[in-house]
Amino acid sequence: MTGFLFGEDADEFFSPNKKSSAKKPNANEGSQNAPGMSDETPLSVSQLTAWIKRTLDQNISSFWIAGEVSNVTQATSGHVYLTIKDANSQIGAVIWRSSWERCKFDIKEGMAVLGMGKLDVYGPRGTYQVVLQKLEPQGLGPLQLAFRKLHAKLAAEGLFLQDRKRPLPRFPNRIGFVTSPQGAAIHDFLEVLRRRWPQMNVLVIPAKVQGAGAAEEIAQGIASANRIQPPLDVLVVGRGGGSIEDLWAFNEEIVVRAVAGSNIPVVSAVGHEIDVTLCDLVADVRALTPSEAAERIAPNREEILETLQSSQLRLSSILASKLREIESRLSGLIRRPVIEQPERMLDVLVQKLDENDHRLREGIDRQIEKKHFEFDKLASRLETISPLKTLARGYSLTMDTKDGEIISRTSGVQVGKRIETQLADGRIISLVEQIHPSDK
16 A cells, blocks of 8 residues: 655655745744744634645645545545545545546445555645546455455354344343444444333343454453343444444444354444444344344334223223223113013913913823714724624624634534523523534
8 A cells, every 4th residue: 555654754845955835934044924933823724634735736636546445435426535545544534526537447345456546634624635537346355355354254154144033022121232332333322222211121241342352342242141041122232433453343243153152132333324243143133233232122112002092992992882882782681571571471372381281281182083974984883794793683692612613514513512502682502412513
């Protein structure tokens, strides 16, 4: 990376022997009235800034600079602002809209670039920046390469699979937050929690979130959170926004594995909407900022109360409707004769019973009368063919006294056999003396 020093090397730019059209205060000129040469004629901040700007413009020509891109932002004006850095230093840069429209590629975080531009001073803030007129991609920067290499390794192990993600509890009570107690992240987080669901208990687990040793402290904080009893319901890991370098601790393997091994559902709240850290990918839930993490974790008290009130109104309405329905049905039952005049219902039943009894008796009498008629008819028919009727007309019936068989032929008796003769008014026992068969 091409850089410029403004220490001893800068003295040459302020040497009286250096050719420059810029007027500089110089005690050797013998004028105590020159601006900045005495306390009576001090330089204003604007004058000093203009002096520095003229000096840089006149003494530093256009140059090529190489480095890694971060913090890329495109303003609504069309200008693009970014940071170019190497392992030790960084400098702000801007690409005016007219130059940006000539770029044939998209600038991404971590991209290595080669640019040509001029050094400029931004007066309102008194800062210097590189105004890039040309920009060419050179591949990925070392941080981005390290990110992709570790991402590929951990992805192959399945650490980023969606199936590993655990849902957050609906109403958590105990929340842990691994972060810097002095950072704005915890204050933003607590402020949102107080507004949404103040009943929650939050335990802050201190850890460095930037610089040497930060990754180790974050991993230790996650391990400590998992040993707390009773267990925490949700664990938040994060910090406020920053550059990719500031957030790099959350791309370290030790942190990613600590999050993956947590028994507590983890919310990654690394406060940078553009950069995605490996911690974001392995966590159960990713929040863009600590404030959003609080919104993802805590239910909205106002919404819950509104839902409860709405449910209460619906339940009251349903119960009132059911009550009216039951009252209507009860009123209908009360107005029924069986309730108002139960004796009438009994009288009606008794009356029906009497009617049925009368019909039954009539039916029985008719059946008896019919059977009598049929009996008399049969008796009359039987009487006409009765042997007694025949006997009454002078006939008789002769039977064997031994076995009672009727003797209808002379061949059925022998002389000396006892026979019984049935007459209309009695019986005669006889002894056969003679048998005279018919001539026929």
